[in-house]
Amino acid sequence: MFVFERGRGDIYLGTPGANEFALNAHHLVRRFNGTVYPTKDRSVVVKLTDRDGAVGWGETYGLVAPKAVAAIVDDLLGPYLKTLAPSTPDTAWDALYDLQRVRGYWGGYLADTLAALDIALWDLYARARGESLQAALGRAGAGALPAYVSGLPLKTTAERVDLAARWKDRGFDCLKLPLSATEDGDAPREFAALRDRLGDDHKIALDVHWTKDVAGMLALDRDLAPYDPWFLEAPVKPEDIAAQVEIARAVKAPMALGEEWRTEWDYIPRAGACTIVQPEMGHTGVTQFMRIARRAEAISSRIMPHATIGLGIFMSASLRAAHAAGAESHEYQHTIYDRNAELLDGAAPCANGAFQIPDTPGHGVVPNADGLAHLTELKL
Numbered sequence: 001m002f003v004f005e006r007g008r009g010d011i012y013l014g015t016p017g018a019n020e021f022a023l024n025a026h027h028l029v030r031r032f033n034g035t036v037y038p039t040k041d042r043s044v045v046v047k048l049t050d051r052d053g054a055v056g057w058g059e060t061y062g063l064v065a066p067k068a069v070a071a072i073v074d075d076l077l078g079p080y081l082k083t084l085a086p087s088t089p090d091t092a093w094d095a096l097y098d099l100q101r102v103r104g105y106w107g108g109y110l111a112d113t114l115a116a117l118d119i120a121l122w123d124l125y126a127r128a129r130g131e132s133l134q135a136a137l138g139r140a141g142a143g144a145l146p147a148y149v150s151g152l153p154l155k156t157t158a159e160r161v162d163l164a165a166r167w168k169d170r171g172f173d174c175l176k177l178p179l180s181a182t183e184d185g186d187a188p189r190e191f192a193a194l195r196d197r198l199g200d201d202h203k204i205a206l207d208v209h210w211t212k213d214v215a216g217m218l219a220l221d222r223d224l225a226p227y228d229p230w231f232l233e234a235p236v237k238p239e240d241i242a243a244q245v246e247i248a249r250a251v252k253a254p255m256a257l258g259e260e261w262r263t264e265w266d267y268i269p270r271a272g273a274c275t276i277v278q279p280e281m282g283h284t285g286v287t288q289f290m291r292i293a294r295r296a297e298a299i300s301s302r303i304m305p306h307a308t309i310g311l312g313i314f315m316s317a318s319l320r321a322a323h324a325a326g327a328e329s330h331e332y333q334h335t336i337y338d339r340n341a342e343l344l345d346g347a348a349p350c351a352n353g354a355f356q357i358p359d360t361p362g363h364g365v366v367p368n369a370d371g372l373a374h375l376t377e378l379k380l
């Protein structure tokens with residue numbers, strides 16, 4: 001197991017604001033939602049080698065305490081995985097999850113660790129069959145997956161509108177901005193400026209970043225209605241299912257949830273609280289990503305996966321699983337994706353509004369020499 005680290009010029013979500021400061025070499029706390037964000041790109045990477053010497057690569061979150069993930073593998077999941085008879089990766093996921101489910105270990109670092117192993121197991125499994133991950137999941141062949149531009153991390157509305165227009169010129173007809181990237185949180189004014197410049201057909205979504213209560217969210221939905229938002233994301237505190245359901249029943253805009261979920265068990269009680277699911281491969285792994293997607297599909301909800309910060313192994317798995325699941329669009333972190341795709345062999349190019357997913361074996365990527373240079377073995 002490795003920690004992936006790479007410094008970056010501009011911090012994710014833009015320059016620190018007033019009263020925001022680096023905690024240490026790795027972390028910054030954003031005041032708008034009290035959440036810790038990384039000052040570097042950082043994740044945990046796992047390399048699995050089977051008895052025959054075949055290799056599969058996986059990845060999960062490592063923004064905080066990457067050694068926690070390594071310790072769970074070292075102490076429990078790694079040794080147990082070696083005892084399991086060869087099977088499909090979803091069977092292995094279930095067996096590993098069962099080890100501690102009755103103690104209430106249903107998420108958090110445990111599920112992240114499962115996700116890293118699961119992605120590597122699916123990579124091994126598909127490669128052993130000589131097929132792509134999307135083929136192993138039921139949809140063979142190459143394909144294009146629509147991409148939406150995520151974030152406009154510049155200081156003023158005028159600069160953000162210019163940036164959005166440049167992406168439009170490059171063939172991207174949909175975008176999402178966070179509520180924090182609006183002047184004084186005035187999302188309707190930001191939407192008005194974007195709508196005015198980009199036209200009526202451009203799809204514009206808002207990430208509320210869990211900052212509203214029910215009344216505040218319903219007011220925001222009303223105020224944005226004239227600008228026809230594509231969707232509104234993460235309205236309230238992520239555990240507050242009752243509030244999520246109440247909002248979803250009353251809003252006009254489509255409601256999107258899911259980036260913090262680990263398993264289908266997180267989705268089941270919220271199936272009525274969103275019409276768009278946003279599973280994050282770095283938390284779910286392939287197995288739970290697909291279970292969430294299949295459940296969403298069964299009730300005609302839309303699939304638009306989340307994209308987090310990392311090397312991009314989980315992103316590659318996410319693109320292929322999203323393609324197999326019939327996703328409508330995938331988040332495109334333009335400040336992260338292409339830059340770190342250079343550290344991988346085989347990454348899907350993103351141009352003219354879509355990821356072009358090749359029909360190569362497994363999830364399709366391996367760290368190249370530059371990528372390996374950014375991996376440090378995790379020693380406990």
Ligand code: MG
Pocket residue numbers: 207209233234259
């Ligand atoms: Mg979000």
